[in-house]
Amino acid sequence: MGLAVSGGPDSMALLQLAAAARPGSVEAGTVDHGLRADSAAEAQMVAAACAKIGVPHAVLRVQVAHGNLQSSARAARYAALAGWLGERGLAALATAHHADDQAETLLMRLNRASGVAGLAGVRARGLVPNSSLTLLRPLLSYRRTELAAVVAAAGFPSVQDPSNADDRYDRARMRKTIAAASWLDIPAIAASAAHLADADAALDWAAAREWNEAVSWNADGSALYRRSAPRAVALRVMARIIKEMGNENSRGGQVAQLHDTLITGKSATIGTLMVQPLKSGWHFSIAPPRQNGAR
Helix, strand or coil: CEEECCCCHHHHHHHHHHHHHCCCCCEEEEEECCCCCCHHHHHHHHHHHHHHHCCCEEEEECCCCCCCHHHHHHHHHHHHHHHHHHHHCCCEEECCCCHHHHHHHHHHHHCCCCCHHHHCCCCCEEECCCCCCEEECCCCCCCHHHHHHHHHHHCCCCCCCHHHHCCCCHHHHHHHHHHHCCCCCHHHHHHHHHHHHHHHHHHHHHHHHHHHHHEEECCCCCEEECCCCCHHHHHHHHHHHHHHCCCCCCCHHHHHHHHHHHHCCCCEEECCEEEEEECCEEEEEECCCCCCCCC
């Protein structure tokens, strides 16, 4: 099994716990994004800790695309880790996500009016993004303070990513807000995120059934959706139709607005598609090209 170990207290606790639980059967990978002057030294710190307890270690250097820095870094990180797993013949990747992560994510997304899919917490078992490799999160029941205690007891060094205290990032601001609200029950919030993950899975199951029973395709590539499911399920079916017809970047809010327009009996467009409410169902087709000079 491969471990994603950045050098922070959470991942260093994962290293210690996994090495103790599965001696001789884990390896660690540290992704160096090259975004900070200290990142190479931090990777070497992890390498030294791994050598001390006999865990093979690799430094994976990546380049991060411009744009949303944290999102780009996450994508580059998982891509590098997936490649490393394949090279080493490792069947799964374990990360150090914990209860505080779950609570922070849920509260941030509540603040953005996210739907069930956005509010759903991560599961203990999933897939490494854009791969078929198993992703494990064995520390979801742990608090951040508990993991820090594990690191201290083991005498392991650790580092703090400065971005964790940088108010330019939503998560850093939320972390400070939670720390100042002692009345918040973090394990309970994390449990709610897990319940929402169950609800998300149920909606996915219902949407798959609705897709099989209510969506048909025409020879010209258009689709007919004979909607019968509740709105939350219908939105997922519509999003899938829109994506399969070549519109990858349609947002959830846009799909919701489309649904609510169609309910009133009016036609609407989304991306490159025209959607018409017919007696037989909602008809999705490629919108005709605009004429020159059309407004």
